[in-house]
Amino acid sequence: LSQLFRPLDMLGFVYRTIRQGVIDMGSMFDLLDTNAEVKDAPGAQPLRVERGHLRLEGVHFAYDPDREILKGIDIDVPAGSTVAVVGPSGAGKSTLARLIFRFYDLTGGRITIDGQDIAQVTQASLRAAIGIVPQDTVLFNDTIGYNIAYGREGATQDEIADAARGAAIAGFIQSLPDGFDTRVGERGLKLSGGEKQRVAIARTLVKNPPVLILDEATSALDSRTEADIQATLEAIGRGRTTIVIAHRLSTVVNADRIVVLESGRVAEQGTHSQLLRKRGLYAEMWARQAQEREAGEDPVPAE
Numbered sequence: 001l002s003q004l005f006r007p008l009d010m011l012g013f014v015y016r017t018i019r020q021g022v023i024d025m026g027s028m029f030d031l032l033d034t035n036a037e038v039k040d041a042p043g044a045q046p047l048r049v050e051r052g053h054l055r056l057e058g059v060h061f062a063y064d065p066d067r068e069i070l071k072g073i074d075i076d077v078p079a080g081s082t083v084a085v086v087g088p089s090g091a092g093k094s095t096l097a098r099l100i101f102r103f104y105d106l107t108g109g110r111i112t113i114d115g116q117d118i119a120q121v122t123q124a125s126l127r128a129a130i131g132i133v134p135q136d137t138v139l140f141n142d143t144i145g146y147n148i149a150y151g152r153e154g155a156t157q158d159e160i161a162d163a164a165r166g167a168a169i170a171g172f173i174q175s176l177p178d179g180f181d182t183r184v185g186e187r188g189l190k191l192s193g194g195e196k197q198r199v200a201i202a203r204t205l206v207k208n209p210p211v212l213i214l215d216e217a218t219s220a221l222d223s224r225t226e227a228d229i230q231a232t233l234e235a236i237g238r239g240r241t242t243i244v245i246a247h248r249l250s251t252v253v254n255a256d257r258i259v260v261l262e263s264g265r266v267a268e269q270g271t272h273s274q275l276l277r278k279r280g281l282y283a284e285m286w287a288r289q290a291q292e293r294e295a296g297e298d299p300v301p302a303e
């Protein structure tokens with residue numbers, strides 16, 4: 001059965017609207033139908049990841065044929081580096097993440113990992129190579145241990161415990177009366193937004209993928225929790241090819257490169273300091289967010 005769940009890692013993207021962050025089996029099967037149009041190419045071979053060099057080359061995409069969302073995107077993510085994608089709301093950031101996971105096929109261009117077109121390899125191998133920490137984590141109505149182990153079939157108890165430590169949630173789990181056997185989800189213990197995100201991080205650590213997609217939470221976590229989670233995410237991204245979909249600029253300052261998307265195109269890219277010197281869209285967004293921070297307002301998403 002867990003084999004069947006594997007393509008569901010993208011649930012968080014799709015089910016952003018599910019407020020409680022918990023779903024039942026029935027709704028998961030509905031979801032499976034939504035990407036039925038993506039099929040393995042005839043004779044598709046498994047992806048062979050060597051170093052994890054991710055490239056987007058002239059990527060075009062439209063959900064609806066008469067409204068193009070991505071209009072020729074080139075992004076190079078060298079193996080082991082972190083590239084952040086920022087830009088106004090609706091620019092196409094989350095769409096980009098979905099395409100790397102091949103949740104949809106492109107309408108033009110290609111995406112490669114170590115030179116292999118992701119549309120030409122088996123979906124199972126592609127999805128095994130990519131870990132996603134989504135905005136809203138979906139928890140199964142099962143134990144917290146199961147929810148972590150779901151990252152990879154056959155994960156051992158030791159691996160689950162290691163992952164929980166890596167995600168800084170082991171102490172919390174130990175404090176629960178039934179530890180890893182505590183039931184979570186709508187029929188069990190309700191976890192906070194931050195705790196759920198840590199379960200997602202632990203799930204990803206169990207999977208140990210060479211490529212990571214982090215879709216930063218837009219939902220309000222208190223600033224201390226957010227900073228703690230940010231530190232954990234930075235730690236798990238080290239040594240892996242990482243693409244961060246960022247809604248707050250303060251979290252991308254340390255990225256190796258920042259790509260600014262605007263209306264489906266790359267408006268500019270560079271490091272934080274290079275982009276500030278450019279005095280373009282990024283500098284403008286940064287100044288606006290800095291003003292908001294000074295005014296003591298709640299952090300506002302980068303849009």
Ligand code: ATP
Pocket residue numbers: 063064069087088089090091092093094095096247303
């Ligand atoms: P935000 O920062 O607000 O999350 P974003 O940059 O991630 O925005 P996307 O979610 O990628 O933007 O959306 C880009 C555009 O694609 C939007 O105009 C959106 O309405 C449209 N879009 C997103 N998902 C779908 C979908 N499933 N079907 C049709 N259009 C969609």
